[in-house]
Amino acid sequence: MDNSAPITTPDYAHKKFSALKRKRSQDEETDDDVVFIMELPAKRRFFRPWLDEPRATITSATAVEQPPRRPSPNTVATTYHANMVRSHTPRLRSPKAQQRRDRNTLACLLSRRARQAKQLAMEQQYEQYRQQHEANLEQQVRLSLYYVRFLQQTMAATRTALPDSSQQSLQHGQHMHQAWPQQQATATKR
Amino acid sequence: MEQSNLYLHKFYTQLGHYPLHGIGVHPSKLPALHSHKPEQIDELVAVELQHLKTHYADEEQRYVDQMLIENPIVVERRAPPTTKPQATQVHPMQTKTQSQTSTGGNSRDAQRQRAESCRKSRYNNKIKKAKLRFRHKFVCSQLTESAGALDYMRDVIAQAEAQLMARGFSRVALERMRQNFGVDRCGAALATNMDH
Numbered sequence: 001m002d003n004s005a006p007i008t009t010p011d012y013a014h015k016k017f018s019a020l021k022r023k024r025s026q027d028e029e030t031d032d033d034v035v036f037i038m039e040l041p042a043k044r045r046f047f048r049p050w051l052d053e054p055r056a057t058i059t060s061a062t063a064v065e066q067p068p069r070r071p072s073p074n075t076v077a078t079t080y081h082a083n084m085v086r087s088h089t090p091r092l093r094s095p096k097a098q099q100r101r102d103r104n105t106l107a108c109l110l111s112r113r114a115r116q117a118k119q120l121a122m123e124q125q126y127e128q129y130r131q132q133h134e135a136n137l138e139q140q141v142r143l144s145l146y147y148v149r150f151l152q153q154t155m156a157a158t159r160t161a162l163p164d165s166s167q168q169s170l171q172h173g174q175h176m177h178q179a180w181p182q183q184q185a186t187a188t189k190r
Numbered sequence: 191m192e193q194s195n196l197y198l199h200k201f202y203t204q205l206g207h208y209p210l211h212g213i214g215v216h217p218s219k220l221p222a223l224h225s226h227k228p229e230q231i232d233e234l235v236a237v238e239l240q241h242l243k244t245h246y247a248d249e250e251q252r253y254v255d256q257m258l259i260e261n262p263i264v265v266e267r268r269a270p271p272t273t274k275p276q277a278t279q280v281h282p283m284q285t286k287t288q289s290q291t292s293t294g295g296n297s298r299d300a301q302r303q304r305a306e307s308c309r310k311s312r313y314n315n316k317i318k319k320a321k322l323r324f325r326h327k328f329v330c331s332q333l334t335e336s337a338g339a340l341d342y343m344r345d346v347i348a349q350a351e352a353q354l355m356a357r358g359f360s361r362v363a364l365e366r367m368r369q370n371f372g373v374d375r376c377g378a379a380l381a382t383n384m385d386h
Contacts, residue, residue: 134246142371146368146371
């Protein structure tokens, strides 16, 4: 889902984004950017710590500026959605309260990303397991064909050639015939 | 007996009597006259695999639906939905502010519409996530089962091969047959691969 442009409908417009057209930052997705906990910064209009200037980063954790941003495998799930930023009227808060709000917003963002990453991982694992299962099914078909068409018949053919051991092999053959796995059988039951 | 269904299925396929595919199996295929050409084997395998995949998809869908019935998705609402905002009720009485109330009504309508869309989207997303969870659960169980079945089949086949070789069958001939049937193709995992 790509929400690069702010969506405006006749009745509902993002005033915030029409008023201030900020270029969406494509590569702001490394976690380090949002790890830092800032003391109350100078007044800024939007809460976007990952876009803040270096001067405002009195950080306790890692710094904002990094050399080249390294694309991580998880960035796919963490695209920026302009629609997610709400445009409520700004409320006046005490510095401490604002700081609390900022921390909460940051925490929400991180947990949302973690959830998205987990979801993506589950999807990928599902796909991997499904393909593996398909490969297993194909192998089962091949093994069955090999067993039924070749091994059993060859055993039967060689059995008649060796009458003295026929009883043993007959029992063994019957045992294998009866004990052949039923997974495919349940699949092919119509 | 269920366990012999697979054998019976293959057997009937060979004889050409089993109508299960809906595709006519060549009646000329008799067990004794079967050639073990790789192309024929591949064709048979492809047809059977397609049916197994369809069956898997059906079973998965059934499982997911059943799970959704047993675990219904609920989205809470903050407040019971109101019928209409009050401004529109007094609308006929306040002609001066008619335009304003209609604008206000519009924005309220838009707000309501947006809330409804949000709610529907949240609900659909919840359902999508639940479906993925159930599908994941299903595929895990199926994979464990198929990996275990594969191990068992390989054991049985190894025993049969050992018997054949004890009767003088050449290993080279066995290997050739195994190649014909594509039994040693990579991609089939053992049960241990599941343990990450």
